[in-house]
Amino acid sequence: MKNISKFYLLVLSVVLLGCELDEEPIGLITRDQINTEPTASSVTSSVNSSYQLLSNTLNIIGEWDWSGGKVLRNDFILQDIAAGDMNKKWNPDGDQAWMDEVAAFNFTAINGAFNGIWSYDYEGISRANMAINTLNNPDITDTGLDAATKDRLLGEAYFLRAFYYFDLLNHFGGVPLLTEPLEDFSAAYEVSNRASEEEVIALIENDLETAVGLLPMQKYSSNAEPWRVSIGAAKAMQAKVDLFQENWEMSLAHIEELQAWNFYSLNDHYFDSFDVEKEFMEDEVIFAYDHRAELNPSKGNGLAALMGWGFVAPTENFVNAFEDNDPRLEYTIETETQSPHKLLGSTDSQYKGNDDSPGNKVYIRYADVLLWKAEALIETGQVEAGLEIIDQIRMRAENTPSLDGSNGELEMYSGSGLSQEQALEALYKERRLELGFESHRLNDLKRWGIADEVLTEMGKNFQDYNYLYPIPQGEIDRSGGQIEQNPGY
Numbered sequence: 001m002k003n004i005s006k007f008y009l010l011v012l013s014v015v016l017l018g019c020e021l022d023e024e025p026i027g028l029i030t031r032d033q034i035n036t037e038p039t040a041s042s043v044t045s046s047v048n049s050s051y052q053l054l055s056n057t058l059n060i061i062g063e064w065d066w067s068g069g070k071v072l073r074n075d076f077i078l079q080d081i082a083a084g085d086m087n088k089k090w091n092p093d094g095d096q097a098w099m100d101e102v103a104a105f106n107f108t109a110i111n112g113a114f115n116g117i118w119s120y121d122y123e124g125i126s127r128a129n130m131a132i133n134t135l136n137n138p139d140i141t142d143t144g145l146d147a148a149t150k151d152r153l154l155g156e157a158y159f160l161r162a163f164y165y166f167d168l169l170n171h172f173g174g175v176p177l178l179t180e181p182l183e184d185f186s187a188a189y190e191v192s193n194r195a196s197e198e199e200v201i202a203l204i205e206n207d208l209e210t211a212v213g214l215l216p217m218q219k220y221s222s223n224a225e226p227w228r229v230s231i232g233a234a235k236a237m238q239a240k241v242d243l244f245q246e247n248w249e250m251s252l253a254h255i256e257e258l259q260a261w262n263f264y265s266l267n268d269h270y271f272d273s274f275d276v277e278k279e280f281m282e283d284e285v286i287f288a289y290d291h292r293a294e295l296n297p298s299k300g301n302g303l304a305a306l307m308g309w310g311f312v313a314p315t316e317n318f319v320n321a322f323e324d325n326d327p328r329l330e331y332t333i334e335t336e337t338q339s340p341h342k343l344l345g346s347t348d349s350q351y352k353g354n355d356d357s358p359g360n361k362v363y364i365r366y367a368d369v370l371l372w373k374a375e376a377l378i379e380t381g382q383v384e385a386g387l388e389i390i391d392q393i394r395m396r397a398e399n400t401p402s403l404d405g406s407n408g409e410l411e412m413y414s415g416s417g418l419s420q421e422q423a424l425e426a427l428y429k430e431r432r433l434e435l436g437f438e439s440h441r442l443n444d445l446k447r448w449g450i451a452d453e454v455l456t457e458m459g460k461n462f463q464d465y466n467y468l469y470p471i472p473q474g475e476i477d478r479s480g481g482q483i484e485q486n487p488g489y
Contacts, residue, residue: 058302069116155214227290300356308353325408
């Protein structure tokens with residue numbers, strides 16, 4: 001299982017108009033690359049490898065390929081920098097100018113940011129497909145895996161495939177669907193056309209439903225390895241997928257089911273979700289990538305290294321969005337020390353510049369889920385109930401001492417007679433403050449339909465067609481034009 005070749009979907013090494021085939025296409029998984037006698041260890045390793053593309057570990061799929069966007073997973077560029085919350089660096093310079101192009105919406109389809117996320121997501125999909133294919137093989141009987149472990153591993157793989165496809169969908173719209181390992185060269189051509197957004201959503205929903213049915217009913221799927229996908233993570237993703245489609249009632253139903261399990265609650269202290277010393281010992285994080293220091297091969301958080309080079313700074317617009325006494329700003333990013341504490345996992349900057357940092361990458365936490373619920377309630381006319389949830393988030397922030405130990409009061413919204421429109425504005429603002437630098441912002445602006453208004457006011461060159469990013473031009477070229485580019489690019 002460990003010999004699976006790296007997969008970048010449809011990176012074909014042949015030009016379609018009859019040119020000579022120089023080498024096997026990258027990602028073409030042939031029968032001789034499949035371990036016909038898998039063991040418990042090899043099957044587990046196959047599933048574990050599917051997580052790796054969610055990490056910030058440096059050079060997972062490239063070797064300092066900055067221009068190709070492959071040095072590390074680049075959500076922070078496509079979400080936080082693009083949305084105007086984050087600047088590339090504290091001191092502007094010409095380093096990695098392609099990031100500046102994304103920030104200004106002055107990019108083309110050859111920009112490395114798009115190639116990077118496409119490569120990371122499809123590599124993750126490829127690994128998940130191999131794991132699913134192996135675990136679903138009826139001939140797999142002698143691996144030593146008990147039925148419960150096999151089901152859990154399969155549930156994890158289905159979740160991860162859905163997670164990667166949902167990310168692709170939000171960036172690019174409809175994309176090619178791959179659900180089986182490619183076994184011959186002609187199969188690559190069969191999947192080289194884009195599926196519709198509806199088809200991608202259907203796959204995501206089916207995979208998540210399958211995952212929920214397979215994962216054990218407990219907070220951590222494995223108490224020994226709490227980083228694994230849990231049934232709570234799968235249920236939360238179901239709620240998120242429905243929320244993004246404005247299926248408010250279905251999203252609420254998923255959230256209420258999740259809440260009934262009593263696995264999660266808001267931490268008393270805002271920073272506990274990010275504190276390295278409290279990883280998997282707090283109550284709020286639902287799904288995170290588990291970075292670890294001092295392992296070989298490396299499993300550390302390489303984004304901390306970029307911070308040592310001056311990357312990851314707040315925009316003035318982001319800083320000014322916070323009330324003066326809101327402690328979440330300095331826990332997110334402290335301007336005095338130029339330290340993004342939330343992303344480093346400590347408030348003393350000890351990991352800044354460390355390419356092997358242990359700070360986890362948080363993808364879903366309960367505060368995010370509560371704000372989904374508040375949004376769905378407001379959208380369905382239950383304005384006061386939604387505002388009460390927002391106030392829960394704000395009260396937690398108010399009760400969190402600042403770094404100097406002081407506390408201040410924050411304005412509460414419930415009981416103030418806000419209209420539905422005003423309540424949604426409060427929700428939009430609260431998501432920005434609570435979830436800043438967690439790579440949600442651009443997706444939020446786009447799904448609310450206000451990206452053009454907000455980003456244009458910031459002076460960005462945002463156009464209507466920028467609601468979708470361009471398909472990487474290299475993928476279109478290598479498919480011989482079978483993959484169609486998004487309009488406007």
